[in-house]
Amino acid sequence: xxxxxxxxxxxxxxxxxxxxxxxxxxxxxxxxxxxxxxxxxxxxxxxxxxxxxxxxxxxxxxxxxxxxxxxxxxxxxxxxxxxxxxxxxxxxxxxxxxxxxxxxxxxxxxxxxxxxxxxxxxxxxxxxxxxxxxxxxxxxxxxxxxxxxxxxxxxxxxxxxxxxxxxxxxxxxxxxxxxxxxxxxxxxxxxxxxxxxxxxxxxxxxxxxxxxxxxxxxxxxxxxxxxxxxxxxxxxxxxxxxxxxxxxxxxxxxxxxxxxxxxxxxxxxxxxxxxxxxxxxxxxxxxxxxxxx
Amino acid sequence: xxxxxxxxxxxxxxxxxxxxxxxxxxxxxxxxxxxxxxxxxxxxxxxxxxxxxxxxxxxxxxxxxxxxxxxxxxxxxxxxxxxxxxxxxxxxxxxxxxxxxxxxxxxxxxxxxxxxxxxxxxxxxxxxxxxxxxxxxxxxxxxxxxxxxxxxxxx
Ligand code: SF4
Numbered sequence: 001x002x003x004x005x006x007x008x009x010x011x012x013x014x015x016x017x018x019x020x021x022x023x024x025x026x027x028x029x030x031x032x033x034x035x036x037x038x039x040x041x042x043x044x045x046x047x048x049x050x051x052x053x054x055x056x057x058x059x060x061x062x063x064x065x066x067x068x069x070x071x072x073x074x075x076x077x078x079x080x081x082x083x084x085x086x087x088x089x090x091x092x093x094x095x096x097x098x099x100x101x102x103x104x105x106x107x108x109x110x111x112x113x114x115x116x117x118x119x120x121x122x123x124x125x126x127x128x129x130x131x132x133x134x135x136x137x138x139x140x141x142x143x144x145x146x147x148x149x150x151x152x153x154x155x156x157x158x159x160x161x162x163x164x165x166x167x168x169x170x171x172x173x174x175x176x177x178x179x180x181x182x183x184x185x186x187x188x189x190x191x192x193x194x195x196x197x198x199x200x201x202x203x204x205x206x207x208x209x210x211x212x213x214x215x216x217x218x219x220x221x222x223x224x225x226x227x228x229x230x231x232x233x234x235x236x237x238x239x240x241x242x243x244x245x246x247x248x249x250x251x252x253x254x255x256x257x258x259x260x261x262x263x264x265x266x267x268x269x270x271x272x273x274x275x276x277x278x279x280x281x282x283x284x285x286x287x288x289x290x291x292x293x
Numbered sequence: 294x295x296x297x298x299x300x301x302x303x304x305x306x307x308x309x310x311x312x313x314x315x316x317x318x319x320x321x322x323x324x325x326x327x328x329x330x331x332x333x334x335x336x337x338x339x340x341x342x343x344x345x346x347x348x349x350x351x352x353x354x355x356x357x358x359x360x361x362x363x364x365x366x367x368x369x370x371x372x373x374x375x376x377x378x379x380x381x382x383x384x385x386x387x388x389x390x391x392x393x394x395x396x397x398x399x400x401x402x403x404x405x406x407x408x409x410x411x412x413x414x415x416x417x418x419x420x421x422x423x424x425x426x427x428x429x430x431x432x433x434x435x436x437x438x439x440x441x442x443x444x445x446x447x448x
Contacts, residue, residue, distance in 0.1 A: 054296040059367035
């Protein structure tokens with residue numbers, strides 16, 4: 001059942017207001033846990049907010065003015081994708097807006113003259129190629145189980161989706177590592193000090209522009225964790241627990257692996273995650289009569 | 294109130310140092326000193342940085358590089374000279390190719406002497422720099438440039 005319009009608009013507005021706060025907090029906890037894993041004290045949990053507020057106080061040095069608009073488009077489309085998702089919209093439309101926003105980031109990076117920025121942009125494109133099929137297969141899998149692409153209906157269905165889509169869930173976790181820009185797949189840019197291409201896609205963005213990119217990441221985090229929720233939507237408590245466990249596993253992987261080459265990233269995402277997803281979908285297809293979905 | 298002091302990001306450049314000071318700078322990032330406690334991040338990118346840490350004396354080869362990095366850092370920014378080499382040229386002062394301390398090329402806000410400068414004094418230098426950073430931000434808000442354009446040039 002699709003909730004009525006006011007509820008949907010309300011949910012979208014709530015997402016637009018609250019997602020940056022939640023996302024920033026998630027990043028802050030992430031940095032704290034990471035520091036503890038490395039035997040350090042780590043920054044305060046509110047550090048990501050300090051960082052972004054500071055970036056807004058800095059001068060905005062731009063190489064090409066178009067950069068400003070690309071960065072803004074990145075933020076707007078990311079927020080739109082998330083808002084559509086949380087208002088129970090069509091999953092395919094959400095994925096479309098989500099991908100488009102990343103294309104704007106890539107265009108923004110290509111707009112500068114720095115070779116580091118260009119390498120970062122290329123790697124960002126490779127990452128998009130790597131995770132995109134998996135995100136679409138996730139939507140397809142959810143459709144096969146719930147017979148709908150509407151997030152509102154998937155979230156309110158009582159079917160334990162995870163029981164039908166374990167392969168797809170693992171595949172999604174693999175691409176989540178890419179999406180959260182975590183090791184071993186932090187090719188295009190990284191939150192850590194180890195960096196062989198300066199700062200990759202974000203190299204040529206300064207001050208306020210960098211802050212906007214950071215806020216877009218927060219929107220993105222909340223959206224991506226929202227997809228994890230859908231797998232467990234039959235029980236909100238299990239779903240929240242699943243999100244926490246999934247995120248913790250991502251931090252653990254981040255701290256115990258080193259960066260791999262882009263070829264391996266692509267192979268992992270396509271061969272391992274892709275096979276898991278396709279086998280899962282195949283089995284589901286053959287069992288459709290038995291399971292009476 | 295400025296958030297600059299809560300999240301100073303650093304770019305570090307080795308300007309013909311003997312590597313002694315560089316190791317001490319990096320030591321500040323290890324779990325023992327853990328400068329990320331104060332929100333300090335060592336970014337490799339001048340365009341993201343607020344504080345410019347320079348080690349070693351300046352010579353003809355790296356003079357343009359030093360200048361270039363300095364100019365790429367967005368305002369407000371501060372420069373910290375680490376070690377006696379960066380301060381005055383140190384033991385390399387008399388070399389035929391050495392110009393002296395980095396203040397011959399770019400304006401310096403804080404000098405951290407020592408050979409090599411200890412991590413404690415480096416952190417102290419950065420903390421001193423934070424105060425200057427906050428003042429520069431205030432000056433920026435009130436309008437006008439914060440740094441003398443060509444300090445030390447032609448000395
Ligand atoms: S001050 Fe001493 S340790 Fe530092 S760069 Fe100069 S010679 Fe090396």
